[in-house]
Amino acid sequence: MQFGRTTLSKFVIEQTRGQHSEMGALLIDVAAAVKTISAMVGKGALSGFSGALESTNVQGEVQKKLDVLTNEAMLRHCEWGGQLAGMASEEMDEPYRIPEKYPRGRYLLIFDPLDGSSNSDVNVSVGTIFSILQRDEAGDAEAADYLQPGHRQLAAGYAIYGPATMLVLTVGTGTHGFTLDRESGNFQLTHPDIKVPEDTREFAINTSNERFWEPPVQRYVEECKAGKTGVRGADFNMRWIASMVAEVHRILMRGGIFMYPKDNKDPAKPGRLRLMYEANPMAMLIAQAGGAASTGRQRIVDVAPEALHQRVPVILGSKNEVERVERYHHEYDTGADRPFVSPLFSDRSLFRDPA
Ligand code: F6P
Ligand code: MN
DSSP states (O other): OOSSSOBHHHHHHHHHTTTTHHHHHHHHHHHHHHHHHHHHHHTGGGGSOOSEEEEEOTTSOEEEHHHHHHHHHHHHHHSSSSOEEEEEETTOSSOBOOOTTSOOOSEEEEEEEEETGGGGGGTOOEEEEEEEEEOSSSSOOOGGGGOOOGGGOSEEEEEEESSSEEEEEESSSOOEEEEEETTTTEEEEEEOSOOOOSOOSEEEEOGGGGGGBOHHHHHHHHHHHHGGGSTTOSOOEEOOOSOHHHHHHHHHHHOOEEEEOOBSSSTTOSSSEEIIIIIHHHHHHHHHTTOEEEOSSSBGGGOOOSSTTOEEOEEEESHHHHHHHHHHHHHHHTTSOOTTTSSTTSTTSTTOOOO
């Protein structure tokens, strides 16, 4: 036990003193919800919560008992304090209205209560992602109040339920990691001011979608795979956990690039990940740690949302690699890169030598 460490509560109270002290109180409730979820998830198969329900969420995905229970945990822990104008979640079609018996505030809490939930059955790290916005005044939020670009977020964070439970948070003054001390029940500041290395030799993408990607992403991945023998002149490693929180956490700890790009698998879906409660909070955390987060064509946090559950292409992580992928998009869009034209028998040609 270490007495000297900063607890999450102390950190949050100090960082939000003054104008956003109410948000500080809200963040302490979010941390309480996260501890409840951590305890639930940590029981594994012993909890009796594993498995699917009959229902589907707004994305048409089969809901798991844990999706619904963790959503409830977030709502119950955060609804009562008088800081919120409303909440929205991946697991609810419409925003949640604060019950009449509680006072209203001006903050909006948007979350994915259990990201990567299909991984919980196989005991792989999962997480909770959250974002905080505000409206002009206290009162019930309208649907339109939620549709703000990510650069208006006041705070963002995630909890990762891995071998250790951690909460990684930004209130706009850097990105900071707290580890749950299971004996005392406190989150302790263990990773102050996290910085993502600008360069990396590690990429993460679901390559089973390769044939559906746009040419600039195909080009980037092709070059990584070519390693020392290709234009990059260096070998790359690939990782894919299929749990965004675990993926982003790895990148915050040691660098890397994560991509869930636009693809043409289902033209109705411009990417897989959701803007408001997956991409935007992760983009803010990564940017506050010196990394970058892009759709390939603009900063994620500059995307003007049109719908609460909209999807967005995500390319985030080490700055120089994200900028390279952006450049490839630009070269492709402006016609400067013509993958299949010249030279005829190169790696980028239609007539690749099968040998
Ligand atoms: O919620 C989306 C998510 O579970 C992310 O956590 C993860 O990065 C992605 O989906 C995995 O996608 P796929 O099933 O294509 O590997
Ligand atoms: Mn999710």
